[in-house]
Structures are given as C-alpha cells and as structure tokens.
Amino acid sequence: ASAIGVGAGPASAKEVDAKAVDQGAMEQQQMPMPMIKREHLFEERAGTWKATCDEMEDSKVYCRMFHIEQFGEWKTKNFVQLGLAWSSEAAGFVVATYLGFKAGTTVTIGIDKHSRHEITAPKGNNLMIGPELTETILQQMENGNKIVLTFNSYSGVRHLTLADLAPFKTLLAKVRIQMATNNKSENAKQ
Numbered sequence: 001a002s003a004i005g006v007g008a009g010p011a012s013a014k015e016v017d018a019k020a021v022d023q024g025a026m027e028q029q030q031m032p033m034p035m036i037k038r039e040h041l042f043e044e045r046a047g048t049w050k051a052t053c054d055e056m057e058d059s060k061v062y063c064r065m066f067h068i069e070q071f072g073e074w075k076t077k078n079f080v081q082l083g084l085a086w087s088s089e090a091a092g093f094v095v096a097t098y099l100g101f102k103a104g105t106t107v108t109i110g111i112d113k114h115s116r117h118e119i120t121a122p123k124g125n126n127l128m129i130g131p132e133l134t135e136t137i138l139q140q141m142e143n144g145n146k147i148v149l150t151f152n153s154y155s156g157v158r159h160l161t162l163a164d165l166a167p168f169k170t171l172l173a174k175v176r177i178q179m180a181t182n183n184k185s186e187n188a189k190q
Helices: 013-030 131-143 166-189
Strands: 042-046 049-055 061-073 076-086 091-097 106-111 117-120 126-129 146-152 158-164
Touching: 042 166, 049 166, 061 158, 061 166, 076 146, 076 158, 091 106, 091 131, 091 146, 106 131, 117 126, 117 131, 126 131, 131 166, 158 166
Parallel strands: none
Antiparallel strands: 042 049, 049 061, 061 076, 076 091, 091 126, 106 117, 106 146, 146 158
16 A cells, blocks of 8 residues: 555545555456366356355355346456345345445336335445345345346445346246255254
C-alpha cells in the first residue's frame, strides 16, 4: 500500500482504493491461483449452474448450487455468483461479486412476475440471506422460469444478471438426493 501514491500528488481515498483494487486485479491476473484438486461427493453442471456437495468431518452433507456469470470491468474478468448453500440444518441464499458491492446498494432479486426481494448489501463482496427469505426465494425458483438480480458494484456500475431456471431445477433434484443422506444418518442414530 505504501507504493501507491509515492512520487504523486495527493489522491482521494476513492482513487487510492480504485487503484488498489485495479492493481490487485492485475496481480491476480498475472499470478493465477494454484489448482487444488479436491474430490467432491457430488459435482455437476447444467447450463450456467454448478452444484457441489461435500461430506464434512461430522459426516453431514453440505451442498452449494450457483449460477456463475463473468463480465469485464476494471480491465479484468469480474464475476457474479448467485445461488443457494445448504447445511443439514438450513439453507441460505448467497450473492457474491469479485469487486464487491457499492456501500448501501440495494440488491434486488426477482423470479418471474413475483414481487422483488430487496436487500441492502453489507460492505464487502458477498451477501448472505437467512433461511426464512431463502425458503421463499427457493419456492419461487422451483416454480419459475427466470431469476433476475440487480445491484451497483463497488465502482458504481449497475449490474444486471438474468439466469434460466430450467437447469437449476434439474440440479436441484440431484442436490436433494445428496442432502437426503443427512436424514438417513439422523434416523440411524435414533
């Protein structure tokens, strides 16, 4: 961070942050992360959706299912992920973006013609929605055709994501089979 602004005139905090984000993005592009081969209990793709399930130390199965979209911003590849994460106790809806959300931005999630769900994003690059609202969103996704997500990124650029839910439904049935093993192990203990 001390290298930023050396030999330059005063810069606003926003400019310094933007340069740091830009430099970080460039460093990541130049130094790819090493690939760690990890075997999932279940892994499958359908369209733009990907599902993975893993067994944890407590022998419980945890699953994630996300739509992943990449786009260009800040001279690098940016991404948005949206989808669900399940534990044996509950489900949550997650929205993540590489460069983060603009402070106080409203993340809007809509499925078909249902009323939009509006959530104020926290500072950072991910938003996690609790089980109650997730259950409503999941029910709408199961019966819907398209999901729409809008928000302002850290740089202020308005982002729109539109995803087809047919591949989601195909993967959801398979994820539910994986998650059902949690119920079987609970019943065996009783």
